[in-house]
Amino acid sequence: MQTGVGQSHAKIILIGEHAVVYGQPAIALPIFAVQARVTVTLEPALQTPQIKSTYYNGPLEQAVGQMQGIRRLIEQLWHALDPNLTPFELTIESDLPPERGMGSSAATAVAIIRALFATYHQELSQQRLLKLAALSENLIHGNPSGIDAATTGATTPLWFVKGQPLQPLPINLKGYLVIADSGQKGQTGAAVKSVQNQMMSNPEQTQPLIDHLGYLTQQVARNIAQNELTVLGANLNRAQLDLRALGVSNARVDHLIDVANQTGSLGTKLTGGGRGGCIIALAATQSAADDLAQALSAAGAIKTWIQPLHAL
Ligand code: MEV
Numbered sequence: 224m225q226t227g228v229g230q231s232h233a234k235i236i237l238i239g240e241h242a243v244v245y246g247q248p249a250i251a252l253p254i255f256a257v258q259a260r261v262t263v264t265l266e267p268a269l270q271t272p273q274i275k276s277t278y279y280n281g282p283l284e285q286a287v288g289q290m291q292g293i294r295r296l297i298e299q300l301w302h303a304l305d306p307n308l309t310p311f312e313l314t315i316e317s318d319l320p321p322e323r324g325m326g327s328s329a330a331t332a333v334a335i336i337r338a339l340f341a342t343y344h345q346e347l348s349q350q351r352l353l354k355l356a357a358l359s360e361n362l363i364h365g366n367p368s369g370i371d372a373a374t375t376g377a378t379t380p381l382w383f384v385k386g387q388p389l390q391p392l393p394i395n396l397k398g399y400l401v402i403a404d405s406g407q408k409g410q411t412g413a414a415v416k417s418v419q420n421q422m423m424s425n426p427e428q429t430q431p432l433i434d435h436l437g438y439l440t441q442q443v444a445r446n447i448a449q450n451e452l453t454v455l456g457a458n459l460n461r462a463q464l465d466l467r468a469l470g471v472s473n474a475r476v477d478h479l480i481d482v483a484n485q486t487g488s489l490g491t492k493l494t495g496g497g498r499g500g501c502i503i504a505l506a507a508t509q510s511a512a513d514d515l516a517q518a519l520s521a522a523g524a525i526k527t528w529i530q531p532l533h534a535l
Contacts, residue, residue: 322409
């Protein structure tokens with residue numbers, strides 16, 4: 224057994240989260256900004272398989288709780304790829320804050336799968352990668368659309384529709400996205416479940432919100448194609464109103480969004496599952512993005528990233 228390395232990166236959803244679970248399109252962006260990567264290294268070990276990470280250090284077989292999905296994934300791949308079941312040490316190094324809507328769990332799964340396939344010199348198609356990532360994502364998030372795994376393993380922005388082939392979405396806009404971490408753990412699983420409950424108990428109010436998010440996503444794709452940054456921002460604001468009406472925003476997220484809007488953001492919304500996690504704010508210039516990042520930090524965001532849209 225040789226050493227194998229797998230990498231992945233953060234993702235953010237520009238627009239369409241939650242609605243994507245119900246078959247509407249979403250637009251998701253791989254984030255290549257520095258300090259938004261996951262690296263997994265697999266090395267031979269002497270005795271039993273071990274995991275080394277910030278959240279868990281110890282034997283694979285004792286990894287429980289939040290690590291359950293990851294454990295299941297590693298065990299399955301190890302048994303499938305290594306007939307000799309050679310013990311290993313699997314090290315996870317992640318810059319991504321967990322449970323903040325940046326795809327940390329999916330990015331970890333993608334990097335693990337890539338590291339194992341690299342170690343055993345096996346071909347890995349995109350389709351196989353996504354199917355395998357769904358193994359741990361389903362355990363962690365319930366019934367995810369698959370958008371997180373698709374984007375943390377992608378090299379281009381994506382137009383994503385659940386169950387359909389991935390479509391790259393070129394973005395040639397001049398603009399900047401400021402991503403701000405509220406410091407509060409998001410609750411993707413719980414938020415998805417609560418939308419599902421509303422869909423069952425109150426479809427008359429819930430379905431139009433989902434449909435409108437789908438409509439806004441179509442509009443944003445048009446804004447991207449036609450280089451309409453200001454209109455795009457207004458559509459992000461409209462999406463946030465729908466997400467708030469769906470009950471997946473919260474006071475802390477709303478506060479950061481208000482601060483960004485008062486600091487000149489062209490459009491601001493939560494990203495990912497919501498109820499905490501990260502927000503995104505749109506700026507036309509680097510200096511406007513710097514101002515937004517500064518204001519959001521002063522308002523309590525624990526970390527900010529600036530991603531130029533033209534560098535995606
Ligand atoms: C989570 O990043 C995005 C959600 O739409 C859930 C999903 O698509 O699986 C909230």
